[in-house]
Amino acid sequence: MKIAIVGGGLAGTACAYIFRQHGMTPVIYEARDELGPGASGNEVGLYNPRFTAETGPEQEFYAGAFFEALKVFEVLEGIAWNPCGALHLVNDEKKAKRFPQTAQSWGWGPERMRMVHAREASEIAGVRIDYDALYLPQSGTVSPRALCGRYAEGVEVHLNHPVSDLADISADAIVLAGGMGLSKFPEAAHLPLRAVRGQVTSIQASAESARLRCTLGYGGYIAPAIEGVHCLGSTFQRWLDHSEIIGQDDLDNILRLYEYVPALQGEYAVSGQRAAVRTTSPDHFPIVGALDEARKIYISTAHGSHGILSSLRAAQYLAALLSGRGEAAFSEGLKERLSPGRFR
Ligand SMILES: Cc1cc2nc3c(=O)[nH]c(=O)nc-3n(C[C@H](O)[C@H](O)[C@H](O)COP(=O)(O)OP(=O)(O)OC[C@H]3O[C@@H](n4cnc5c(N)ncnc54)[C@H](O)[C@@H]3O)c2cc1C
Numbered sequence: 001m002k003i004a005i006v007g008g009g010l011a012g013t014a015c016a017y018i019f020r021q022h023g024m025t026p027v028i029y030e031a032r033d034e035l036g037p038g039a040s041g042n043e044v045g046l047y048n049p050r051f052t053a054e055t056g057p058e059q060e061f062y063a064g065a066f067f068e069a070l071k072v073f074e075v076l077e078g079i080a081w082n083p084c085g086a087l088h089l090v091n092d093e094k095k096a097k098r099f100p101q102t103a104q105s106w107g108w109g110p111e112r113m114r115m116v117h118a119r120e121a122s123e124i125a126g127v128r129i130d131y132d133a134l135y136l137p138q139s140g141t142v143s144p145r146a147l148c149g150r151y152a153e154g155v156e157v158h159l160n161h162p163v164s165d166l167a168d169i170s171a172d173a174i175v176l177a178g179g180m181g182l183s184k185f186p187e188a189a190h191l192p193l194r195a196v197r198g199q200v201t202s203i204q205a206s207a208e209s210a211r212l213r214c215t216l217g218y219g220g221y222i223a224p225a226i227e228g229v230h231c232l233g234s235t236f237q238r239w240l241d242h243s244e245i246i247g248q249d250d251l252d253n254i255l256r257l258y259e260y261v262p263a264l265q266g267e268y269a270v271s272g273q274r275a276a277v278r279t280t281s282p283d284h285f286p287i288v289g290a291l292d293e294a295r296k297i298y299i300s301t302a303h304g305s306h307g308i309l310s311s312l313r314a315a316q317y318l319a320a321l322l323s324g325r326g327e328a329a330f331s332e333g334l335k336e337r338l339s340p341g342r343f344r
Pocket of ligand 1: 048177198200276309
């Protein structure tokens with residue numbers, strides 16, 4: 001079964017990887033001259049579930065995504081995977097309520113997710129942390145850019161190939177995985193896709209920051225240094241949809257670090273930055289499923305800020321729909337929640 005995939009970011013390449021495992025033949029069409037030129041092109045990304053206080057479809061989706069991703073990262077080489085652990089700092093009142101509820105209701109057990117006091121958080125992090133935190137010892141960092149490359153290994157890829165009319169494509173099914181680019185297709189024009197620009201900043205580690213052993217999330221985030229460089233993320237601009245570099249964004253990323261991790265205040269040389277546009281939906285949940293069943297058109301988009309995990313689980317779900325195998329692993333509630341039909 002030949003499946004055409006429009007878009008060579010995480011959503012598209014993850015589909016290609018999973019579809020091959022199901023015996024299908026994926027073909028990727030990417031508008032630009034490389035894989036992952038858009039939101040998926042960062043060298044460093046953090047993989048974390050999106051936390052919800054309650055159990056339900058969202059929890060089912062992100063928990064499934066997390067454990068499936070660990071299995072995949074285990075076997076892929078050259079993706080700069082570092083399961084160093086993640087501390088999500090309780091730095092506002094909402095998190096003070098939500099994080100302990102998450103730790104309890106998700107039921108992962110303390111070896112996978114637990115609340116820690118600031119003192120234990122400091123021991124885990126290797127630097128002083130002033131907040132209690134939700135700790136996920138198996139979370140960490142991976143390279144989204146490298147993932148796109150690995151996912152697409154052995155797959156037919158057409159670069160510099162913008163698709164403008166789906167009638168031009170000959171395949172048994174089509175998966176639209178083009179992020180914000182999908183709004184140009186009449187088939188997807190009714191979907192309320194929203195752009196959210198973001199910029200990550202690379203800074204040279206200081207003697208103190210080089211001690212950092214796990215990722216820290218505090219609204220922004222910092223990853224442990226790789227070859228002396230930290231990735232600091234990320235700005236979040238709902239009102240912008242361009243990927244030009246904004247100098248102030250680097251400062252904002254650094255100032256957010258100073259505010260929530262005062263132990264890491266210091267002079268940092270900025271050694272790089274990258275900006276791109278995330279695709280989101282009004283209910284902050286991915287849009288995945290059949291867009292037009294009769295024409296065999298499917299979609300995977302709106303992966304927001306959690307695309308590393310959600311693109312992979314979305315690919316597994318689409319593979320189940322296309323192959324007719326494995327659908328039982330996804331509850332009816334989750335299928336409805338993911339469905340593009342929820343916006344009709
Ligand atoms: C600054 C920033 C930091 C982030 N940090 C993290 C993080 O730490 N952890 C995490 O999990 N997520 C993170 N994200 C989010 C994550 O990167 C995205 O959710 C993910 O990359 C989305 O993948 P995608 O394939 O849907 O979109 P994209 O990567 O944008 O891919 C869409 C692709 O489709 C192509 N395309 C569009 N239209 C067409 C067409 N007509 N024909 C052919 N090709 C087309 C585009 O060129 C593009 O390559 C971050 C995002 C940003 C911007």
